[in-house]
Amino acid sequence: MFERIAGWAYRRRWLALAAWVLVLVAVSLGSQAAGARYHNDFSLPGTESQRALEVLRESAPAQAGASVQVVLQAANGLDAQRGRIDPMLARLATLPHVADMQKLETSRDGTVGYATLTLDAQSQDVPAADVRRIIDTAQDAAGDGLRVELGGDAVRGAQESEGGAAEGAGLLAALVILVLMFGSLLAASLPVIIAVFAVGSAIGLVVLASHVATVADFTTPLLILVGLGVGIDYALLVFSRFRGELLAGLSRADAVARALDTAGRTVFFAGCTVIVALLGLVVLGLGSLQGVAVAVAATVLVTMLAALTLLPALLAVFGARIERSVQRRAAKRAHREQRGQQGERWRRWSGAVQRRPWLAAVLPTLALLALTAPLLGLRLGFADSGTDPAATTTRKAYDLLSAGFGPGFNGPLVVVVRGDQQAATAAREALAEADGVAEAFPGGGATVIVVPTTGPQAPETTELVERLRTGVLPPVAARTGATFLVGGSTAAVVDFSDAVGGRLPAFVGVVVAVSALLLLVVFRSVLIPIKAALLNLLSVGAALGVVTLVFQRGWLGEQPGPVEAYVPVMIFAIVFGLSMDYEVFLLARMHEAWRRRPDPAAAVTEGLATTGQVVTAAAAIMVLVFGSFLLAPDRMLRQFGLGLATAVLLDAVVIRCLIVPAVMQLLGRHAWWLPAPLARRLPVVALEHE
Numbered sequence: 001m002f003e004r005i006a007g008w009a010y011r012r013r014w015l016a017l018a019a020w021v022l023v024l025v026a027v028s029l030g031s032q033a034a035g036a037r038y039h040n041d042f043s044l045p046g047t048e049s050q051r052a053l054e055v056l057r058e059s060a061p062a063q064a065g066a067s068v069q070v071v072l073q074a075a076n077g078l079d080a081q082r083g084r085i086d087p088m089l090a091r092l093a094t095l096p097h098v099a100d101m102q103k104l105e106t107s108r109d110g111t112v113g114y115a116t117l118t119l120d121a122q123s124q125d126v127p128a129a130d131v132r133r134i135i136d137t138a139q140d141a142a143g144d145g146l147r148v149e150l151g152g153d154a155v156r157g158a159q160e161s162e163g164g165a166a167e168g169a170g171l172l173a174a175l176v177i178l179v180l181m182f183g184s185l186l187a188a189s190l191p192v193i194i195a196v197f198a199v200g201s202a203i204g205l206v207v208l209a210s211h212v213a214t215v216a217d218f219t220t221p222l223l224i225l226v227g228l229g230v231g232i233d234y235a236l237l238v239f240s241r242f243r244g245e246l247l248a249g250l251s252r253a254d255a256v257a258r259a260l261d262t263a264g265r266t267v268f269f270a271g272c273t274v275i276v277a278l279l280g281l282v283v284l285g286l287g288s289l290q291g292v293a294v295a296v297a298a299t300v301l302v303t304m305l306a307a308l309t310l311l312p313a314l315l316a317v318f319g320a321r322i323e324r325s326v327q328r329r330a331a332k333r334a335h336r337e338q339r340g341q342q343g344e345r346w347r348r349w350s351g352a353v354q355r356r357p358w359l360a361a362v363l364p365t366l367a368l369l370a371l372t373a374p375l376l377g378l379r380l381g382f383a384d385s386g387t388d389p390a391a392t393t394t395r396k397a398y399d400l401l402s403a404g405f406g407p408g409f410n411g412p413l414v415v416v417v418r419g420d421q422q423a424a425t426a427a428r429e430a431l432a433e434a435d436g437v438a439e440a441f442p443g444g445g446a447t448v449i450v451v452p453t454t455g456p457q458a459p460e461t462t463e464l465v466e467r468l469r470t471g472v473l474p475p476v477a478a479r480t481g482a483t484f485l486v487g488g489s490t491a492a493v494v495d496f497s498d499a500v501g502g503r504l505p506a507f508v509g510v511v512v513a514v515s516a517l518l519l520l521v522v523f524r525s526v527l528i529p530i531k532a533a534l535l536n537l538l539s540v541g542a543a544l545g546v547v548t549l550v551f552q553r554g555w556l557g558e559q560p561g562p563v564e565a566y567v568p569v570m571i572f573a574i575v576f577g578l579s580m581d582y583e584v585f586l587l588a589r590m591h592e593a594w595r596r597r598p599d600p601a602a603a604v605t606e607g608l609a610t611t612g613q614v615v616t617a618a619a620a621i622m623v624l625v626f627g628s629f630l631l632a633p634d635r636m637l638r639q640f641g642l643g644l645a646t647a648v649l650l651d652a653v654v655i656r657c658l659i660v661p662a663v664m665q666l667l668g669r670h671a672w673w674l675p676a677p678l679a680r681r682l683p684v685v686a687l688e689h690e
Helices: 002-011 013-034 048-059 078-093 128-139 153-158 166-182 185-209 219-247 252-284 288-335 341-355 357-377 393-405 421-433 459-480 489-523 527-552 566-596 600-631 635-672 676-681
Strands: 067-074 098-101 112-119 146-151 413-418 437-442 447-452 483-487
Touching: 002 013, 002 252, 002 288, 013 185, 013 288, 048 413, 048 483, 048 489, 067 078, 067 128, 067 393, 078 098, 078 112, 078 128, 078 146, 112 393, 128 146, 128 153, 146 153, 146 393, 153 393, 166 185, 166 219, 166 600, 185 219, 185 288, 219 252, 219 288, 219 566, 219 600, 219 635, 252 288, 252 489, 252 566, 288 566, 341 357, 341 600, 341 635, 357 527, 357 635, 413 421, 413 459, 413 489, 421 437, 421 447, 421 459, 447 459, 459 483, 459 489, 483 489, 489 527, 489 566, 527 566, 527 635, 566 600, 566 635, 600 635
Parallel strands: none
Antiparallel strands: 067 112, 067 146, 098 112, 413 447, 413 483, 437 447
């Protein structure tokens, strides 16, 4: 099948190119005409915070919408600034989507105050332009000693990000490595062209899909992150095999066919593994995460198709020039008597590892376990205004409210009362006396506002939510016959994080089991799938441990806070699939050598010698592409970038260069063992050319 695909794309090169150009132009124009309709759905049916929101929507719809805090500060007291404040608040009350406005509340010293605007919808449903109009109207009143800052999720979402040079920096770094590797700008450009075509097409498709499905607003940068890395990676694997077959004496057409029939199969298998892992996120039922998973899976699918169809067409068009470049570079190496030196270096490295396999296996494993250890203290959540850059209005509002009213004021809990006024009064009295509560007061209608003594991201606030639900309110409910629901944005974050943490083990188990089954079928071995699953879990765990150290504990200058609840599941799904890239690529070459000559030690050496340079280059490119997103202003994207870059680096350097060859040496012939009854029942799926 892969030979036929290669033959068609090679012969019909202009048709294949025209088809990809047409797809890219069509989806780009269509997406620009339609525009994006991204929607962040953080609802989680069945949780207490979601039920509280639904009750509010039914009984007091004006209180169910998102809120915006207009935070004011004047050193000489806010009363002296009433001439500026009151007209501004009056103008705000007339703006679109402003459903209600509460009166100005001031701190004890009168220098800090806030007025709360209740919007007529959740923050993700209010157009950013209307929120920016609220921001501009409020800040027009600033001056003459009056500061005006705004807070709330709607304001955070509407803040215009300056963006970063992440995508451009990643592409430039990748191109430099490819030029150094191939010695030709044309040859180096092909993997980048594949990635650009694939990512461009995927972005257009996702924008169009946002009109019929829930797609989060951070999906596009995430799929760019994954698409660039995977696209260059897949194209590099195929192109490297093509170059090797040219040097072996095959014609260009035969080299393309052989490359797709070997490396193309590896790309197909690895891509399917990533897609299966990502689609596994759909069954978690976590709101926007489902749309993100499908979008990234679609990106990987488009990237895989581009590597299998567009790359052969480009090799047909530019094949003569590329072949001359490859032969010229090979001749220079031969002239310098360095031909095969790269392979020899990897053979010497493999020999050193194989001579001391226990040392090469145990010490790196202990190091990875040490990096994984911080994961035991992982706290999931969502960044709030307290982790925003210091120059943003939301961060300034957050700091002013903390200074004027206490840290817990930025994340109040909303207790919805389903009962009479007597029950609400009893609940308010019990809540006010609870440990960890700074203040409890009526919130209007059937609600009680609870202000914690700690900030919304503090572990103590999470414990308070659990304590109110299980210890403080149940006795009041039993005494009054009322029902109490603890909601609000802080409680919703707690519920979402608990849901992710509770469903993550089952998701991990399913993905690991499916991947191991695929490896069992492909390599017809019992021990290789077990080894691969354990090592992939180790690389993911170590990467998430690094993310925990940097973003939760505040290493390297990051603002300490919880790790975004989306990050661990997305990193696991992406990295587990990407780790299979290198695993399959390396083991496929070992398997080829094993089938030619059943010498386990020689198979390990040959596999590492023939794949070491390609795997190292591919990993370096992915590390630079992923790592470039540390330049992004968004905290979630920085976490993704660090996690993915760390996982790929550890996987390619520590696991593939040390642990895998050492373990394969220790296993010897047993690595390829498969019980006869199972061998008879398994289908035969070859990853190498027959």
